[in-house]
Amino acid sequence: MRTRSILITGASRGLGAALAHAYAAAGVDLILTARSEEALASVCSDCRSSGAKVSCIPLDLTSEASIDEALAEIKLIGLPDLLIANAGVYSGRQANGMLEPRAEQNQQLSVNLLGTIQFLDQCAQGMKDRGSGHLVLISSLAAIQPQPDSPAYSASKAGLAFWGRSMAEDLADHGVQISIVYPGHIESQQTExxxxxxxxxxxxxxxxxxxxxxxxKKRARIIFPRHLYWLILVSNLLPGWLRRRVNRPFRYHVARDDRPE
Ligand SMILES: NC(=O)c1ccc[n+]([C@@H]2O[C@H](COP(=O)([O-])OP(=O)(O)OC[C@H]3O[C@@H](n4cnc5c(N)ncnc54)[C@H](OP(=O)(O)O)[C@@H]3O)[C@@H](O)[C@H]2O)c1
Known part of the structure; x- marks a missing residue:
């Protein structure tokens, strides 16, 4: 049986680690990336125990040098068949009612959008030259229902989804598929x-x-949970004043450990 190679960014914890565990099996070559070396090494070791061959690559999506180094390593290993761009950061309104500080807004756009696009660009080109590949972008339901308490995050995820939709038009003619994932709330450091x-x-x-x-199933869009998606579609048909009233119980703030609240 042919070995399948899968790259997952942000695999040190949360959804990325869960995806790595879901794919880890004999006959699978995993390439896992993140910044936290210890946490990543632990996920890699668990995946090896499940029979996968695993390469751990440090990657900081806010650093051009780190992106270039990771891409050079990936080139040596060989471009994956499947690349899941999962790494992302999250922030939003503070407990005092103000939006998050500018540094956190920049960080979200830098990791979720700019760094991810820069990383994916070269992989997409490589897959296009090869004539095969599957890119999966982890966006968010926030790209479909913009979050008034996380505007920068919503913009970063909508931007990523639009980048993917733009690229898909061209790549499809070269044997490369793009899937965009719009998840709702998942238990992780983000929702904590x-x-x-x-x-x-x-x-x-x-x-x-x-x-x-x-x-x-090679779906172009993977949206879940479905009931929340349908509720979003229905709420978007309401007049603005009623939609805001319906959505009021879902307003929130974000308590980050690395920020004085
Ligand atoms: N949790 C949710 O409810 C939810 C809902 C919709 C979409 N999502 C999206 O799903 C993805 C995974 O989120 P999660 O909930 O699993 O969050 P998480 O537990 O905070 O994990 C985020 C991952 O991204 C990596 N990362 C963070 N900053 C990075 C950087 N500068 N360069 C490279 N990697 C970086 C982290 O690793 P290091 O810190 O080790 O680098 C970590 O592995 C994200 O794109 C998120 O926006 C999550």
């Missing part, structure tokens, strides 16, 4: 920071399984 209602919250392994099934 969110103080407020978390409708439809699901464990990361369950989310990873839904994504895996969508990837297997």
């Amino acid at each position: 920071m969110q103080v407020g209602a978390l409708p439809g919250l699901m464990p990361a392994p369950r989310a990873a399984e839904i994504i895996r099934q969508g990837i297997d």
Whole structure:
């Protein structure tokens, strides 16, 4: 049986780690990236125990040098068949009612959008030259229902989804597929920071399984949980004043450990 090679960014914890565990098996070459070397090494070791061959590559998406170094290593290993761009950071309104500080807005745009695009650009070109590949972008339901308490995050995820949709038009003619994933709330460090209602919250392994099934079916869009998606579509038909009233119980703030609240 042919070995399948899969690259996952942001694999040190949360959804990325759950995806790595979901794919780890004999006959699979995993390439896992993140900044936290110890946490990443631990996920890599678990995946090796499940029979996968694993390469760990340090990657900081805010650093051009780090992106170039990671891409050079990936070139040596060989471009993956499947690349899941999962790494992302999250922030939003503070407990005092102000939006997050500018540094956090910049960080979200830098990791979720600019760094991710820069990393994906070269991989997409390589796949296009090869004539095969599958890119999966982890966006968010926030790209469909913009979050008034996380405007920078919503913009970063909508930007990533639009980048993917733009690229898909060209890549499809060269044997390269793009899937865009729009998840709702998943149990992780990201949702631990969110103080407020978390409708439809699901464990990361369950989310990873839904994504895996969508990837297997080569879906262009993977959106979940479905009931929340339908509620969003219906709420968007309401007049603005009523939609804001309906959405009021879902407003939140974000309590980050690295910020004085
Ligand atoms: N949790 C949710 O409810 C939810 C909902 C919708 C979409 N998402 C998206 O799903 C993805 C995974 O989120 P999660 O909930 O698993 O969050 P998480 O637990 O905070 O994990 C984020 C991952 O991204 C990596 N990362 C952070 N900054 C990075 C940087 N500068 N360069 C490279 N990697 C970096 C982290 O690793 P290091 O810190 O080790 O670098 C970590 O592995 C994100 O794109 C997120 O926006 C999450």
